Amino acid sequence: AQRVTQPEKLLSVFKGAPVELKCNYSYSGSPELFWYVQYSRQRLQLLLRHISRESIKGFTADLNKGETSFHLKKPFAQEEDSAMYYCALSGGAQKLVFGQGTRLTINP
Amino acid sequence: EAGVAQSPRYKIIEKRQSVAFWCNPISGHATLYWYQQILGQGPKLLIQFQNNGVVDDSQLPKDRFSAERLKGVDSTLKIQPAKLEDSAVYLCASSRDFTPNEQFFGPGTRLTVL
Numbered sequence: 001a002q003r004v005t006q007p008e009k010l011l012s013v014f015k016g017a018p019v020e021l022k023c024n025y026s027y028s029g030s031p032e033l034f035w036y037v038q039y040s041r042q043r044l045q046l047l048l049r050h051i052s053r054e055s056i057k058g059f060t061a062d063l064n065k066g067e068t069s070f071h072l073k074k075p076f077a078q079e080e081d082s083a084m085y086y087c088a089l090s091g092g093a094q095k096l097v098f099g100q101g102t103r104l105t106i107n108p
Numbered sequence: 109e110a111g112v113a114q115s116p117r118y119k120i121i122e123k124r125q126s127v128a129f130w131c132n133p134i135s136g137h138a139t140l141y142w143y144q145q146i147l148g149q150g151p152k153l154l155i156q157f158q159n160n161g162v163v164d165d166s167q168l169p170k171d172r173f174s175a176e177r178l179k180g181v182d183s184t185l186k187i188q189p190a191k192l193e194d195s196a197v198y199l200c201a202s203s204r205d206f207t208p209n210e211q212f213f214g215p216g217t218r219l220t221v222l
Contacts, residue, residue: 004150032209043111044151044199044213086150095141095164096211098150 002027002091004099012105013077021072021102023061023087032090033063033070036098039083047072047085057081082106110134112214114200120220126188129217133181133202139163140177141211142185143199151199157183190221 003026013019025031035047048056050063050070061072070087087099113132121127133140138159143151154173156164159180168175172191177183187194197218201211 009148043215044201046210049209088150090209095153095156096151098152100148100150 002031002089002097004087004089004097006085006087006099006102008102009100010103010105012107014107015079016076019072019074019077019081019104019106021085021087021104023070023072023099025068025070025087025089027068027089027091029091031063033061034088034090034096035059035061035070035072036086036088037083038086044086077106079106079108112200112202112212114198114214114217116217117215118218118220120222121190122222123192124189126186127190127219128184128186129198129200129219131183131185131200131214133183133200134204134212137202137204137212138180139203139205140183141199141201141203142175142183143201145197145199145216147196154185187219190219192221195219195221 005024007022033050036044037047038044059074061070063070082105084101084103086101088096090096115130119127140157142154144154145151154168155175157177160177173187175185197216199216200214203211
């Protein structure tokens, strides 16, 4: 079975502080992991995927197969980072399984 | 390119009534998805179409939910009859190919069942 766990429903940090949104997954095969983001009054959209190994808007995420984690990190938070973040997994079934999401609030 | 379109944006019905949602994916996208997002949860896949064929409907409550994608373009999701627990946001998404590498989401339809 495929499962994604985001242990924090809410996360609040100050502007300029580091941010880490946690994501753990359960999958017996070789997964593809994604982070999707939903800004206020906007659509859900892809932020980054692990196979690209790229940094988007200053965010990075590393797949750790040993710990089955795919945490999202940013060294210096900005107010515009406030949003709902969803971690998602694609296994052999080629469908996305989403975590419950973390609401990130950046305080000025 | 134009994004995924959905209508209506909001719908309020009473339990046991019927409701239908419409989705128009991005032009040229072969794969179309319907998700149900209950408040406080992440999106849950209900059904996935590849052109006009169903790839995965394992989580679709088939006793009350149905979906079709005529001519491999637009899609309609129907609930008949609705239950209170069907209150949710229904999201439509599309992707260019057979893998979910990047799905483009519509604005969603917020359904309230009273």
